[in-house]
Amino acid sequence: MIMERPRMNLQTLFGGPPLAVLFKLIIISVIVGIVLAALGLSPYDIIASVRNLFLRIYNMGYEAIDLALRYFLLGAVIVFPLWLISRVLKTLGRRQ
Numbered sequence: 157m158i159m160e161r162p163r164m165n166l167q168t169l170f171g172g173p174p175l176a177v178l179f180k181l182i183i184i185s186v187i188v189g190i191v192l193a194a195l196g197l198s199p200y201d202i203i204a205s206v207r208n209l210f211l212r213i214y215n216m217g218y219e220a221i222d223l224a225l226r227y228f229l230l231g232a233v234i235v236f237p238l239w240l241i242s243r244v245l246k247t248l249g250r251r252q
Contacts, residue, residue: 170177
């Protein structure tokens with residue numbers, strides 16, 4: 157028996173009728189914009205903050221990558237063999 161995947165339509169994608177969802181998003185955006193303006197924030201401040209965040213991460217640079225790689229290898233020494241053993245045992249269990 158072949159099961160068909162249900163087709164994704166715009167209503168499923170948007171979580172409701174597209175025009176209604178778009179209207180709600182516009183209203184929420186205006187409200188959030190009013191709140192942010194009242195707090196003295198501008199879109200440029202937010203973009204600059206995100207840019208600074210990425211620059212700080214980049215400046216941490218290769219030391220952070222090296223540390224992450226060490227943690228990955230340390231965990232992989234345990235995780236990958238256990239995963240491989242579990243897959244082999246599951247495959248052998250299906251044959252019986």
